[in-house]
Amino acid sequence: MDMKVAKKKLGLKEKYRLMTRDLGWEPSYRTKDEVFPYVKYEGIKVHDWDKWEDPFRLTMDAYWKYQAEKERKFYAIIDAHAQNNGHLNITDGRYLSALKVFLQAISPGEYAAHKGFSRVGREFPGVGTQVACQMQAIDEIRHAQTQIHALSNYNKYYNGFHAFADARDRMWYNTVARSFFDDAMSAGPFEFMIAIGFSFEYVLTNLLFVPFMSGAAYNGDMATVTFGFSAQSDEARHMTLGLECIKFMLEQDPDNLPIVQGWLDKWFWRGFRVLGLVSTMMDYMLPKRVMSWREAWEIYGVENGGALFKDLARYGIRPPKGWDDAEKSIDHMSHQFMLGLYQWSFGTSLHSWIPSDEDMDWLSAKYPTTFDKYYRPRWDHIRKLAAEGKQFKNFGLAKLCQTCQLPVVFTEPDDPTMSCHRETSYKGEKYHFCSDGCQHVFENEPEKYVQAWLPMPALFREFEGDVGAWMDWVSLRDGQDNGDYVGSIDQRNFEQWRGLATSNT
Amino acid sequence: MSTVFIALQANEETRPIIEAIEIDNPNAVVNRQPAMVKIDAPNRLVIRKETIEEQIGRSFDLQELHINLITLGGNVSEDDDSLTLSWAE
Numbered sequence: 001m002d003m004k005v006a007k008k009k010l011g012l013k014e015k016y017r018l019m020t021r022d023l024g025w026e027p028s029y030r031t032k033d034e035v036f037p038y039v040k041y042e043g044i045k046v047h048d049w050d051k052w053e054d055p056f057r058l059t060m061d062a063y064w065k066y067q068a069e070k071e072r073k074f075y076a077i078i079d080a081h082a083q084n085n086g087h088l089n090i091t092d093g094r095y096l097s098a099l100k101v102f103l104q105a106i107s108p109g110e111y112a113a114h115k116g117f118s119r120v121g122r123e124f125p126g127v128g129t130q131v132a133c134q135m136q137a138i139d140e141i142r143h144a145q146t147q148i149h150a151l152s153n154y155n156k157y158y159n160g161f162h163a164f165a166d167a168r169d170r171m172w173y174n175t176v177a178r179s180f181f182d183d184a185m186s187a188g189p190f191e192f193m194i195a196i197g198f199s200f201e202y203v204l205t206n207l208l209f210v211p212f213m214s215g216a217a218y219n220g221d222m223a224t225v226t227f228g229f230s231a232q233s234d235e236a237r238h239m240t241l242g243l244e245c246i247k248f249m250l251e252q253d254p255d256n257l258p259i260v261q262g263w264l265d266k267w268f269w270r271g272f273r274v275l276g277l278v279s280t281m282m283d284y285m286l287p288k289r290v291m292s293w294r295e296a297w298e299i300y301g302v303e304n305g306g307a308l309f310k311d312l313a314r315y316g317i318r319p320p321k322g323w324d325d326a327e328k329s330i331d332h333m334s335h336q337f338m339l340g341l342y343q344w345s346f347g348t349s350l351h352s353w354i355p356s357d358e359d360m361d362w363l364s365a366k367y368p369t370t371f372d373k374y375y376r377p378r379w380d381h382i383r384k385l386a387a388e389g390k391q392f393k394n395f396g397l398a399k400l401c402q403t404c405q406l407p408v409v410f411t412e413p414d415d416p417t418m419s420c421h422r423e424t425s426y427k428g429e430k431y432h433f434c435s436d437g438c439q440h441v442f443e444n445e446p447e448k449y450v451q452a453w454l455p456m457p458a459l460f461r462e463f464e465g466d467v468g469a470w471m472d473w474v475s476l477r478d479g480q481d482n483g484d485y486v487g488s489i490d491q492r493n494f495e496q497w498r499g500l501a502t503s504n505t
Numbered sequence: 506m507s508t509v510f511i512a513l514q515a516n517e518e519t520r521p522i523i524e525a526i527e528i529d530n531p532n533a534v535v536n537r538q539p540a541m542v543k544i545d546a547p548n549r550l551v552i553r554k555e556t557i558e559e560q561i562g563r564s565f566d567l568q569e570l571h572i573n574l575i576t577l578g579g580n581v582s583e584d585d586d587s588l589t590l591s592w593a594e
Binding site for chain 1: 583
């Protein structure tokens with residue numbers, strides 16, 4: 001009689017070798033350079049692709065199994081949200097603005113990252129790298145889809161969600177994120193990995209997803225916390241891939257160090273500017289706040305980013321060039337950006353508002369050295385005007401930074417009373433910047449950034465300054481999607497429906 | 506000295522995993538935040554399969570961690586029996 005012998009299960013390392021490395025082959029009728037034409041022009045030298053290893057050693061079979069489970073969990077909650085009037089369980093209708101920023105600026109970025117990883121997965125010769133990039137490409141499209149799907153439940157009831165793709169491409173406060181991803185996708189494969197895999201995933205997504213999603217939970221938004229954490233469960237793998245990529249480049253050849261350092265300097269600053277949106281979501285748009293932007297920066301920027309750069313010092317890496325300027329702006333950026341959104345609120349597909357007394361007290365407690373001194377007086381003035389029936393509006397068009405594309409709304413790192421503005425002349429044209437960081441990025445690659453499409457000049461070039469025609473073009477419905485939250489349709493509906501949900505009259 | 510950390514969703518599946526991490530890492534500090542738990546440790550944190558299995562009373566594949574993982578900080582090293590996070594000393 002045959003004895004049934006349990007098949008010995010493969011160990012993690014053996015399984016990874018068989019199901020990753022073992023899938024590769026040597027090309028025989030074309031040279032490697034012909035098959036992988038983009039891998040050398042950036043100057044990164046690689047001697048042994050097999051040294052690239054995924055520390056999690058995740059193989060495709062396990063990947064599908066765990067991703068399927070994440071999806072089942074996600075849809076169970078999304079269904080419950082839709083079936084139980086989840087859109088009325090949020091703390092306040094103001095919170096919706098944070099979701100609109102997310103859908104307009106961030107979700108399309110997930111889709112861009114999907115396209116980018118599909119491409120670099122093809123362009124890298126190493127099998128370990130190819131498999132990891134393939135998984136990340138699938139993750140990123142899953143994130144874009146689950147986010148759009150979850151937020152479509154809000155689109156049924158509220159304004160500002162319906163045309164997120166147009167808003168992403170054309171809206172002045174979103175092109176900061178669009179230009180970040182366009183810049184990364186038009187770079188070479190190694191630079192793309194630093195831009196997305198390292199700067200965005202490792203240094204920045206913690207600040208975007210973790211405290212903000214915890215905030216979504218705190219504000220009763222089960223849909224968002226679910227897609228957020230479902231996405232973030234993949235991010236841990238992405239961060240690890242980004243860190244692995246940077247160590248791999250640095251270990252392969254000492255000549256790679258200056259190239260990698262230059263990319264870190266560039267992409268830290270590019271990412272930091274995208275965080276301008278996030279700081280505002282955290283400090284102003286969450287009715288119930290878990291922590292301030294400053295507190296989140298202390299944990300995920302100073303403590304974790306600091307630990308990371310200390311760790312990489314063994315390879316000769318130093319903290320990114322803009323690090324000190326970033327630190328100096330932490331206590332200012334959310335206030336400056338919210339003031340920007342408010343004064344141009346006729347041109348935003350979301351609502352902004354004047355913070356209440358309670359909100360302002362919270363802000364002064366969290367920003368004791370800056371809020372009362374520089375920002376409360378401005379809000380008080382704006383509130384006084386509003387009480388007189390004169391909403392403070394800035395009908396002048398903001399000057400945009402040629403690199404990050406944000407309006408030049410920030411102040412000098414060492415003087416918060418002085419607006420920060422830099423300019424460079426290149427081939428007879430003058431270009432404007434919001435900061436030294438953005439000016440340096442431009443000056444290193446001027447031919448790239450002179451081609452940038454900027455949203456404000458488009459208003460004049462395409463529509464001769466006709467704001468109404470511009471609103472149609474960005475799919476902004478005047479009087480519905482834009483303006484102050486107080487008196488908006490969103491406010492009226494949220495309060496009325498919530499009243500119906502909690503009473504019988 | 507730098508801090509390594511791991512953050513997990515706060516749910517029934519992670520409760521025993523967090524207990525196992527506390528057993529294996531007496532220096533770890535557990536921070537409970539809305540919907541998530543963040544565990545910090547000086548320089549090094551180890552997650553052991555065996556300790557988790559003792560807590561949950563069934564066999565556990567360490568890769569199951571991916572389902573409820575939110576984020577981490579530190580260099581990752583994983584084999585069949587443990588997952589370690591560390592920063593270079």
